[in-house]
Amino acid sequence: MKRVQFSSPLLPYLFLAPQLAVIVIFFYWPSVRAIQSSFYLEDPFGFGSTFVGFDNYIGTLRNPEYLAIARFTAIFTALVTFFSLALGLLLAVKADAVIRGNAAYKTLLISVYAIAPPVAGLIGMMFFDQHIGPFVKIAAFFGWEMKVGLSYFDTAFAMITVAVWKQIPYNFIFFLSGLQGLPASVREAAAIDCRSGIKRFWTVIFPLLAPTAFFLLIINVTYALFDTFGVIDVMVKDKAANNPITLVYKVYMDGFRGNDIGGSSAQSVILMLVVFVLTVLQFRFIERRIHYT
Amino acid sequence: MYRTRILDHLVLVLGALFLTLPVVVALMTSTHEAATIHSKGLMLSPGGHFVETYETVLTRQGGFTGQVTGARMMMNSFILGIGFALGKITLSMLAAYAIVYFRFRFATLAFWVIFTTLLLPLEVRIMPSYEVMSGLGLINTYTGLIVPLLASATGTFYFRQFFKSVPEELLEAARIDGAGPFKFFIDVLVPLSKTMAAAIFIIMFVYGWNQYLWPMLMTTDERFFTLMRGIKQILQVWIGSQIPDYNEAFALAVLAMLPPVLIVVVFQSWFIKGLTESDK
Amino acid sequence: MATIEIDKVSKIYHGGVPAVSEVDIAIDDGEFIVLVGPSGCGKSTLLRMVAGLETISSGTVRIGGRVVNDVEPADRDIAMVFQNYALYPHMTVRENLAYGLKNRRTPKPEIETRVAEAARMLELGPYLDRKPRALSGGQRQRVAMGRAIVRQPSAFLFDEPLSNLDAKLRVSMRGEIKRLQRRVGTTSLYVTHDQLEAMTLADRLVVLNGGRIEQVGRPLDVYHAPASTFVASFIGSPAMNLVQGELHGSRLAIGPALIDLGQAVPTQGPVTVGFRAEDLQVAAIATSGNASIGEGILPLRVDYVEELGSQRLVHGVVGDQAVTVALSSDAPLSGEMPVAIAIGRLHFFDAGTGRRLAWSGSEPHRTATAAGRLENVR
Numbered sequence: 001m002k003r004v005q006f007s008s009p010l011l012p013y014l015f016l017a018p019q020l021a022v023i024v025i026f027f028y029w030p031s032v033r034a035i036q037s038s039f040y041l042e043d044p045f046g047f048g049s050t051f052v053g054f055d056n057y058i059g060t061l062r063n064p065e066y067l068a069i070a071r072f073t074a075i076f077t078a079l080v081t082f083f084s085l086a087l088g089l090l091l092a093v094k095a096d097a098v099i100r101g102n103a104a105y106k107t108l109l110i111s112v113y114a115i116a117p118p119v120a121g122l123i124g125m126m127f128f129d130q131h132i133g134p135f136v137k138i139a140a141f142f143g144w145e146m147k148v149g150l151s152y153f154d155t156a157f158a159m160i161t162v163a164v165w166k167q168i169p170y171n172f173i174f175f176l177s178g179l180q181g182l183p184a185s186v187r188e189a190a191a192i193d194c195r196s197g198i199k200r201f202w203t204v205i206f207p208l209l210a211p212t213a214f215f216l217l218i219i220n221v222t223y224a225l226f227d228t229f230g231v232i233d234v235m236v237k238d239k240a241a242n243n244p245i246t247l248v249y250k251v252y253m254d255g256f257r258g259n260d261i262g263g264s265s266a267q268s269v270i271l272m273l274v275v276f277v278l279t280v281l282q283f284r285f286i287e288r289r290i291h292y293t
Numbered sequence: 294m295y296r297t298r299i300l301d302h303l304v305l306v307l308g309a310l311f312l313t314l315p316v317v318v319a320l321m322t323s324t325h326e327a328a329t330i331h332s333k334g335l336m337l338s339p340g341g342h343f344v345e346t347y348e349t350v351l352t353r354q355g356g357f358t359g360q361v362t363g364a365r366m367m368m369n370s371f372i373l374g375i376g377f378a379l380g381k382i383t384l385s386m387l388a389a390y391a392i393v394y395f396r397f398r399f400a401t402l403a404f405w406v407i408f409t410t411l412l413l414p415l416e417v418r419i420m421p422s423y424e425v426m427s428g429l430g431l432i433n434t435y436t437g438l439i440v441p442l443l444a445s446a447t448g449t450f451y452f453r454q455f456f457k458s459v460p461e462e463l464l465e466a467a468r469i470d471g472a473g474p475f476k477f478f479i480d481v482l483v484p485l486s487k488t489m490a491a492a493i494f495i496i497m498f499v500y501g502w503n504q505y506l507w508p509m510l511m512t513t514d515e516r517f518f519t520l521m522r523g524i525k526q527i528l529q530v531w532i533g534s535q536i537p538d539y540n541e542a543f544a545l546a547v548l549a550m551l552p553p554v555l556i557v558v559v560f561q562s563w564f565i566k567g568l569t570e571s572d573k
Numbered sequence: 574m575a576t577i578e579i580d581k582v583s584k585i586y587h588g589g590v591p592a593v594s595e596v597d598i599a600i601d602d603g604e605f606i607v608l609v610g611p612s613g614c615g616k617s618t619l620l621r622m623v624a625g626l627e628t629i630s631s632g633t634v635r636i637g638g639r640v641v642n643d644v645e646p647a648d649r650d651i652a653m654v655f656q657n658y659a660l661y662p663h664m665t666v667r668e669n670l671a672y673g674l675k676n677r678r679t680p681k682p683e684i685e686t687r688v689a690e691a692a693r694m695l696e697l698g699p700y701l702d703r704k705p706r707a708l709s710g711g712q713r714q715r716v717a718m719g720r721a722i723v724r725q726p727s728a729f730l731f732d733e734p735l736s737n738l739d740a741k742l743r744v745s746m747r748g749e750i751k752r753l754q755r756r757v758g759t760t761s762l763y764v765t766h767d768q769l770e771a772m773t774l775a776d777r778l779v780v781l782n783g784g785r786i787e788q789v790g791r792p793l794d795v796y797h798a799p800a801s802t803f804v805a806s807f808i809g810s811p812a813m814n815l816v817q818g819e820l821h822g823s824r825l826a827i828g829p830a831l832i833d834l835g836q837a838v839p840t841q842g843p844v845t846v847g848f849r850a851e852d853l854q855v856a857a858i859a860t861s862g863n864a865s866i867g868e869g870i871l872p873l874r875v876d877y878v879e880e881l882g883s884q885r886l887v888h889g890v891v892g893d894q895a896v897t898v899a900l901s902s903d904a905p906l907s908g909e910m911p912v913a914i915a916i917g918r919l920h921f922f923d924a925g926t927g928r929r930l931a932w933s934g935s936e937p938h939r940t941a942t943a944a945g946r947l948e949n950v951r
Contacts, residue, residue: 007397013391016388023406023407037421115503116521122542127315165315229416230505264420272417275417469626470720
């Protein structure tokens, strides 16, 4: 790391000890347990468990309900990621372009960043409420009888809207700081070489933003997969039966409500693999970027 | 060249409205009576019941055991947010210092042990984590609420990046000036990290405050409920009631989002710096 | 005050090629030694080994007669000035100056006197309570100097301390460093890649290339008698002209030109010939080829001219080899111009190894006294 380092037989371990202790107890131990119990069938009444090999995995992957949820998760993730990235980028580009009111826009646009997913879900519930929700009224005006919580499609629509709403500020912050980090000379050169602002954006600015965009892509996929738990939990109000849920929510439901520990663990491990792939992609990418700059 | 300015402003105004209007509406609506809301819908102007609603939400004994008030939940949220942020900064600063500034045998191993935690979010390993916690008897304790959340590498990553950006010559100058590992840490590195630590504090406070799933599992005793946990509670009471307490729900939502939103808005520049400069 | 002896010191990074190999330098008490060379020549590594910031792979370093190979940097009684100054950004100037003394448990009144003394010497008085960020580049540079001075060490180590300053400030700080070093009389080891800085500051120069010493000597000795083509091209601006020539008997052929050396020639066959731009003159006679005794004529085809004000640099070719001539600014110019060189000002280098070839026709320069010291090369 550094050219010059301290060398001491004990000190580095002393400094690392608290962090390592917490990680081993609260990260590695549970993670190993998850992998372990994914190979066992646990008696729901607590009378021991039997080794079943890959049965839990096979059972999970053959379960049509699980597959339906996986399909919804994919669609949900794609839509949430696309819309929150696109809107975040659009707003960042515009905020970067205007001079007057720049600071005010910035403050307003990032202000909702810190709202927790369940709170976002709660506010979303109100806006999509059968009695008082303005969105329901607007939809009714166009002849769409919106029944969030009852209709699968309507609930999914509301969930996606809320999830996108909550994530836009995050993308906005990163895109804006990416834009402001671009050297002014490059933009000036582009302005001389290309008359059309839109063409200039797609041929010069966007390629330069690509590293930021890729980083955000991974972060947003992770967000849609995991961090939306609070949104979903509030919006489906524990009545997951007819409502769309994502894979993480299914892990929680099967583990805590259904007491299917083995199945839930197998699902956990499957999700771990998904996150693993995402993180490897991200690391490889960050490494490459460091190489270039 | 700047002919499209009006359009730019239009997009920005619409975006700002889309993002902030729900928050404003939540605040306004919370100051009206439940019956008014039920008949007239969401509100854009303040009503006259601000004090009553918030007083009720903050002080009324709620829940099944009647032991929890909004104020209590808010305090718990603060304990979680601040405790988590401080713990995170302490642990990760020490660990990052060891990794960046020391030459030792298991440095690479330690690095990977810590950074593997980025691979698995809490949501994925929630079941076994719960089992481990109940095995350790940490359910319904502040320790159980805060410490397990510290088991991730984000903070360490931030500080590692920051320490690596500190000019090498500073350590060399300090060594020639006769500073050992402790002195260098206390006299040079900690003061230098102040801004960075403040930025991380804000990010981590928000993260801790906003925890939902973990407190939901770790606390069955209502005395340990946080505001996020309270939201779940409100929704459960809601189901089946004739005129739901919209105003109280909104008031609770406002209380739950106010501190993090204020912190982010007030310390905007620090927060953005911390967030974007360390690339997670 | 102390001597520094660098004895067969090498640095080898894990399994790689040596960054510094078998370097010997003996520095007298109070002497100002400049290590100069292109980037990557090992000069900073060598300095950092003396400071204790880099381990020594083999050889020994003695400061004041004491072997310091395994001594902590803080205990070597040295002070260092860094290229980026390495001031502690969160401390005021005063705290920056005092930090090293405090760590040595110097009594408080003593610290105050020394800081005040250094501040006076460097004219930092008004800035003592400012943070480094509120200072200009030159002021930061002074604080870095001050931090070294307050320590009253046996030796100063400078690692390219002026390269972050703009050209004008660099010249004035250069003078200041020299003045201060004379005044406090502390043994100094100074690293730079700027040959002009090296020439002006050094009591003795050490020219490094590829981790090895090319030449050690007083600045003018090195300038007038470079030990190799590398030194010849590195020291002096414009760089010494180096052209390929061939010796047959007493005649030297450079492209189309033939020069009669008349005396004992250094070698036979191909040779690298060096001559300084300022040693060339416009040939007195219009008809080229008829050189006066002890002079050679080179037919120069001019490419372009750089006007420097006090002189003009004429760039051209002799045959197909580039040659630069420094002329006074009123010298006549033409596209094809013969230039003359005094034979005694020619330098010869081995065409293969690039080492200097001694020859008896060489004109002794004004300051070259002890010939033995000139060839202080390993």
